[in-house]
Amino acid sequence: MNITHILFWILTLMALGSALMVITSKNPVYSVLFLIATFFAISGHYILLNAQFLAIVNLIVYAGAIMVLFLFVIMLMNLNAETEPQKNKWLKFAGTIAGGCLLLIMVAAIKDADAKSTIVLMKQGETGLIHNLGNVLFKDYVVPFEISSVLFLSAMVGAVVLGKKE
Template sequence: MITIIFYILAAITLGTGLLTVLSKNPIHSAVYMIICFFSISGHYLMLNALFLAVINIVVYAGAIIVLLLFTLMLMNLSEQHEPKKKVASRIAATVSACLMGLVLLAAMLKSTPVIESYKAEGADFQSVSVIGQVLLEEYLVPFEFAAILLLAAMIGAVLISKKEKNA
């Protein structure tokens, strides 16, 4: 039964991922991306990673997609305003995508697992308290750097969007 659910979720994830990239309408692409994020959360649930599943739904399917949809609606994209792509740029994009796929395939084939055997320590690594403890003890400096970076980006966005008064 679990295998059937996995294959269904995998088909939904791959199908909506392809539809996200191949769809001509950006709003449809965003909807396909939301469905893809929910199916990835289903994979997290199958792995018993409840915290990751909830964070994926809240952060990606919630906040980022809302931001993306607002941006798409504000930009008012239509095919009339978009210039036609040259053949050389299409060929370059295809070649670079194929090279990137080749690099990813080579990396997957050459990778080996770091941990060969697992030890049972008795700690529940899925709990929020353990995740918070690790985040604020072992990774405190990168966590603070990320907070400062997000604060600087927010201040920059406010300053850019602020209209200057013509005197």
């Protein structure tokens, strides 16, 4: 057993433990902090898969920017148990159905992942390199990439409009 396997299992246990703490934690601030720890563990997995660019982007974008924003919003909302609205039983049922659909999608994605994971495990191909990611992003997926940039721009304009004082 080499150091890569040991690091993999340590990062896996860290990711699973902190993800479970995100779900079971009663305090929303602690949930966000555990989610940041989960993102760090996932970035460690990316580094083990020789995808350094994805690891850095995951840390900067998710753990750095989005989670700080979540933490800021949660702290501004001042969530209390008394002010939380009671959930309808139909809403809980719809959430269960949506979670089941997500589980089915995840099982289907994992079923098709065997061929791609053997390429990574055999150290064949250039899976996580920036050059290949740029080629795929700007050749095959250029239209969705541009649509998402317009969506982010409109979200920023909306945030400025909502945040502007009367």
